[in-house]
Amino acid sequence: MAEDKVKNKVIRFGVIGCGLMGKEFASAVARWCHLTDVNFEPQIIAICDANSAASAWFVRAVPSVKYVYVDYKDMLANTEVDAIYCAVPHNLHEQIYIDIISAGKHLLGEKPFGIDKEANERILQTIADHPQVIVRCSSEFPFYPGAMHITKWVKEGRFGRIIEVEAGFWHSSDLDPSKPINWKRRIATNGEYGCMGDLGLHVLHLPLRFGWQPQSVRALLNKIVEERPDGQGGMAPCETWDNAILACDVLTETQQFPMILSTKRIAPGHANTWFIRIQGTEFSAEFTTKNPKQVASLPYVPGGTQAWHVADVPYHSAYGTITGGIFEFGFSDSILQMWAAFCDELVNGREGMLQPFQCALPEEAAGSHDLFTAALESNRSGDTIRLY
Numbered sequence: 001m002a003e004d005k006v007k008n009k010v011i012r013f014g015v016i017g018c019g020l021m022g023k024e025f026a027s028a029v030a031r032w033c034h035l036t037d038v039n040f041e042p043q044i045i046a047i048c049d050a051n052s053a054a055s056a057w058f059v060r061a062v063p064s065v066k067y068v069y070v071d072y073k074d075m076l077a078n079t080e081v082d083a084i085y086c087a088v089p090h091n092l093h094e095q096i097y098i099d100i101i102s103a104g105k106h107l108l109g110e111k112p113f114g115i116d117k118e119a120n121e122r123i124l125q126t127i128a129d130h131p132q133v134i135v136r137c138s139s140e141f142p143f144y145p146g147a148m149h150i151t152k153w154v155k156e157g158r159f160g161r162i163i164e165v166e167a168g169f170w171h172s173s174d175l176d177p178s179k180p181i182n183w184k185r186r187i188a189t190n191g192e193y194g195c196m197g198d199l200g201l202h203v204l205h206l207p208l209r210f211g212w213q214p215q216s217v218r219a220l221l222n223k224i225v226e227e228r229p230d231g232q233g234g235m236a237p238c239e240t241w242d243n244a245i246l247a248c249d250v251l252t253e254t255q256q257f258p259m260i261l262s263t264k265r266i267a268p269g270h271a272n273t274w275f276i277r278i279q280g281t282e283f284s285a286e287f288t289t290k291n292p293k294q295v296a297s298l299p300y301v302p303g304g305t306q307a308w309h310v311a312d313v314p315y316h317s318a319y320g321t322i323t324g325g326i327f328e329f330g331f332s333d334s335i336l337q338m339w340a341a342f343c344d345e346l347v348n349g350r351e352g353m354l355q356p357f358q359c360a361l362p363e364e365a366a367g368s369h370d371l372f373t374a375a376l377e378s379n380r381s382g383d384t385i386r387l388y
């Protein structure tokens, strides 16, 4: 018997850059049935990579791929492609993003959205010149259920007067000095920002969404491993910053408080730890991907006890899923949810989205560039740099 099936609106995607993150997108698309009650669905029909081995993985693993390109401009000329995911090294963001947007294709671009502030400004100008194109930046961690709780509590104004905020993203695989050099350790391909460009928008997405744009910054940047095997028997210098600690002053309409942001490639013991802690006079809260099921909160009334409540959060993110509430949420789930938010906005428009949390906005990426540029200057001069 034929079953009634409500057809989802299909968005035909091209992927430029079929490496680590390109594959994550393919994997999210392959398990779209995980999501319930969505009226949209991505389909990868075209791919492009300069390296044929990377493309070959897609051809093998993604049956919907019809077009394989080496030059992304050929993909842009394909009228069947509605939208593009671009995940290439940072030095290529500016030209490729500008060409994608100018070709009228919607774009989910990877951070940092340009190798430096000048590149980012040119991308933002192109977006302004093409208002019909939807452009968003990849940032998946706010879709963890624990992070969604924090967002809800901030929106509800639970914290009272904010005492301080701390947010960070810490890795540790670079602690191993025998790890070979790659494009992420070279200024020409990764950019002067180093670990800030790699990890920083992840850390800033929620603070910027909450309206906590830093007014000033004092930065301490650190290079720890100075050279790495070059893969040809020799050693190559590591040019980019490994770790960054940014002490920021936040001034909102009603509050002023310190915010410590850190991005670290060498944080012993941390594989992929993204966290946010907010302390307030009436409520404090903390979420870290180190304990992905738990969120901690401390409500306080004057004179009352100060006790942390640590609760297991249900598997419940922005979009409904087939997974029961008792199970654990992980990195690839957050990627799937982010992709749902992007596709939702493409199909239903900002006002009609099935839930309100949008992917990172180009203005938020621009806010991160303002901060990282000021941080470089602060580290050079040893001064606190005002942004506004």
Ligand SMILES: NC(=O)c1ccc[n+]([C@@H]2O[C@H](COP(=O)([O-])OP(=O)(O)OC[C@H]3O[C@@H](n4cnc5c(N)ncnc54)[C@H](O)[C@@H]3O)[C@@H](O)[C@H]2O)c1
Binding pocket: 016, 017, 018, 019, 020, 021, 022, 048, 049, 050, 051, 054, 070, 072, 086, 087, 088, 089, 090, 092, 110, 111, 112, 138, 139, 140, 197, 198
């Ligand atoms: N959202 C996240 O959690 C996350 C995680 C890692 C990386 N990233 C971002 O994703 C982007 C890519 O990083 P990655 O780790 O996937 O890198 P990667 O090196 O694994 O993949 C990049 C791919 O781009 C291809 N490429 C290079 N030049 C090209 C060109 N001219 N045309 C087409 N393809 C080209 C490479 O061959 C490679 O396959 C970066 O912007 C990075 O900051 C995001």
